[in-house]
Amino acid sequence: MTSLVVNGSPRKANTSADTPLLYFLRNELGLKGPQFGCGLAQCGVCSVLLDGEEIRSCVTPLAMAEGKEVTTLEGLPNRWARANGQSGVKDAPLHPVQQAWIEEQTPQCGFCQSGMMIKATELLEKTPSPTTAQIKEAFTTSGPSPRLCRCGTYTAIIDAVHRAAGIMNKG
Ligand code: FES
Numbered sequence: 432m433t434s435l436v437v438n439g440s441p442r443k444a445n446t447s448a449d450t451p452l453l454y455f456l457r458n459e460l461g462l463k464g465p466q467f468g469c470g471l472a473q474c475g476v477c478s479v480l481l482d483g484e485e486i487r488s489c490v491t492p493l494a495m496a497e498g499k500e501v502t503t504l505e506g507l508p509n510r511w512a513r514a515n516g517q518s519g520v521k522d523a524p525l526h527p528v529q530q531a532w533i534e535e536q537t538p539q540c541g542f543c544q545s546g547m548m549i550k551a552t553e554l555l556e557k558t559p560s561p562t563t564a565q566i567k568e569a570f571t572t573s574g575p576s577p578r579l580c581r582c583g584t585y586t587a588i589i590d591a592v593h594r595a596a597g598i599m600n601k602g
């Protein structure tokens with residue numbers, strides 16, 4: 432049995448420890464933020480945070496999450512609330528990254544955007560005011576592969592990360 436914390440709640444998984452984390456999140460917990468795309472750690476649509484680090488959940492066995500904290504797109508509002516000392520907030524407002532994504536009208540089809548927002552959150556927690564070059568680096572050369580958007584929203588993503596940084600830095 433694997434014990435982990437998902438979006439702030441303790442969870443136990445009876446699923447085999449070598450099951451991809453993505454399958455547990457989507458099929459057992461019904462969290463549809465992380466998507467299935469390539470299944471090969473190449474596109475980034477399945478990204479979640481594991482103890483604050485962006486990982487590709489399609490190739491991460493459940494066992495790797497033992498005793499750790501997983502955050503999916505659905506958990507971002509609560510993560511932001513807790514970061515601001517408001518633990519246990521129900522109906523927490525959107526995370527600034529999600530708010531910025533809406534304000535910039537970033538998605539087109541939306542398929543890749545959960546993973547993009549997870550990556551943006553990881554970046555902004557480590558680098559609160561990234562330059563455009565740092566944003567490009569985070570989305571292209573950090574992690575196992577560049578993050579892919581088949582709709583080509585890359586410029587809008589850069590604008591949204593800058594906007595999210597502005598919201599977060601205001602607190
Ligand atoms: S589905 Fe995991 S990286 Fe593509």
Ligand code: FES
Binds near residue numbers: 541580581584
């Ligand atoms: S918005 Fe369509 S794949 Fe990125």
